[in-house]
Amino acid sequence: MPSGVVTIVGVRVTPLSVPLREPFVIASGRVDTTRAALVEATVEDAGARRVTGLGESAALPPVTREDQPDLLAAIAAAGGALGGTALAGVEDVDRVLAARLPPGVARAGLEAAILDGMARLAGVPLYRMLGGPAAPPLITDITLSISEDPQRMAAAAVGHAQAGFTCFKVKVGRDWRADCASLRAVAAAVPGARFRLDANAGFTAAEALSLLDTALADGLTVECFEQPCAAGDLRGMAEVAARAPVPVVADESFRGAADLDRLLSARAAAGVNLKLTKLGGPLAALALGRRARAEGLRLMAGAMVETKVGLLAMAHVVTALGGVDWVDLDTAFLLADDPFTGGWEAEGPRIRLLDQPGLAVTRKTG
Numbered sequence: 001m002p003s004g005v006v007t008i009v010g011v012r013v014t015p016l017s018v019p020l021r022e023p024f025v026i027a028s029g030r031v032d033t034t035r036a037a038l039v040e041a042t043v044e045d046a047g048a049r050r051v052t053g054l055g056e057s058a059a060l061p062p063v064t065r066e067d068q069p070d071l072l073a074a075i076a077a078a079g080g081a082l083g084g085t086a087l088a089g090v091e092d093v094d095r096v097l098a099a100r101l102p103p104g105v106a107r108a109g110l111e112a113a114i115l116d117g118m119a120r121l122a123g124v125p126l127y128r129m130l131g132g133p134a135a136p137p138l139i140t141d142i143t144l145s146i147s148e149d150p151q152r153m154a155a156a157a158v159g160h161a162q163a164g165f166t167c168f169k170v171k172v173g174r175d176w177r178a179d180c181a182s183l184r185a186v187a188a189a190v191p192g193a194r195f196r197l198d199a200n201a202g203f204t205a206a207e208a209l210s211l212l213d214t215a216l217a218d219g220l221t222v223e224c225f226e227q228p229c230a231a232g233d234l235r236g237m238a239e240v241a242a243r244a245p246v247p248v249v250a251d252e253s254f255r256g257a258a259d260l261d262r263l264l265s266a267r268a269a270a271g272v273n274l275k276l277t278k279l280g281g282p283l284a285a286l287a288l289g290r291r292a293r294a295e296g297l298r299l300m301a302g303a304m305v306e307t308k309v310g311l312l313a314m315a316h317v318v319t320a321l322g323g324v325d326w327v328d329l330d331t332a333f334l335l336a337d338d339p340f341t342g343g344w345e346a347e348g349p350r351i352r353l354l355d356q357p358g359l360a361v362t363r364k365t366g
């Protein structure tokens with residue numbers, strides 16, 4: 001734990017727009033270049049030693065209400081008011097930020113940057129500052145976005161399989177019959193693969209069950225089915241959850257503590273997808289993850305389309321939670337060139353966090 005009081009010296013926020021290798025297409029939208037904000041929080045200890053922590057606020061409209069200009073404005077305003085603020089510990093970060101920003105994408109990046117700075121000053125990895133004793137490797141899936149051409153998805157899957165990936169998160173939810181054709185093509189191209197389906201709120205319960213029944217009849221190994229129905233359609237989600245032989249995971253239907261209560265009382269999901277952006281940062285994700293698990297729910301850890309900065313913050317939360325059921329922290333692999341380096345060693349799907357202070361991530365030079 002950090003020893004002594006840490007003071008926020010200043011906060012800088014800049015656009016973080018990183019092109020993707022290929023457009024990322026889901027049922028609710030499309031991304032060609034990320035629309036994020038990079039937060040740099042400079043903090044100092046009692047001995048006037050200064051470090052700068054990094055955080056990413058990743059907008060993905062319409063999945064997030066916020067877009068890049070909203071984030072830049074909100075973080076600049078909140079950050080400007082934070083200069084000189086003293087933090088006695090991690091709990092203070094939550095208290096100080098809650099007074100200035102609602103839970104959401106802006107707060108997520110600002111909080112991550114401050115926590116990274118505190119952990120760097122304390123000389124410990126962020127997961128350890130958050131209460132995680134050790135960092136076993138994380139194994140992530142890799143996402144296949146929706147394409148009109150099933151063979152294109154199959155070819156992408158083969159490329160990822162050659163890099164060692166065995167678990168594919170397949171985006172579905174636009175047209176269940178077309179999705180079945182894509183799944184069939186992918187499964188034929190990567191025999192033995194495991195699948196996580198994500199409809200991004202695109203189906204009715206009947207469509208979702210038709211897709212799932214077909215995929216299972218085709219012999220696919222499906223690990224879970226994420227957000228089959230609209231965010232507010234808890235009845236539909238509950239119907240799929242009751243009839244599906246695989247766990248239903250709530251993502252768009254899970255944006256905070258109140259949603260967790262609603263999901264539980266509606267029996268609308270067997271698991272929830274934790275993301276820093278929608279929950280408001282590492283501390284909320286950690287607290288809600290612990291609560292969801294105590295309620296018997298399983299956990300997925302996901303991200304928007306984020307660089308290493310955002311993914312690392314989530315990976316540290318996952319590690320502090322002692323692992324989760326489904327790790328989906330792959331989007332840095334989808335970027336044409338991640339502008340950040342360090343933080344983890346990745347070999348195919350295997351991610352090993354470095355035993356270095358904070359997130360241990362830096363901007364590439366040159």
Ligand SMILES: [Mg+2]
Binds near residue numbers: 200226227252273302
């Ligand atoms: Mg999702």
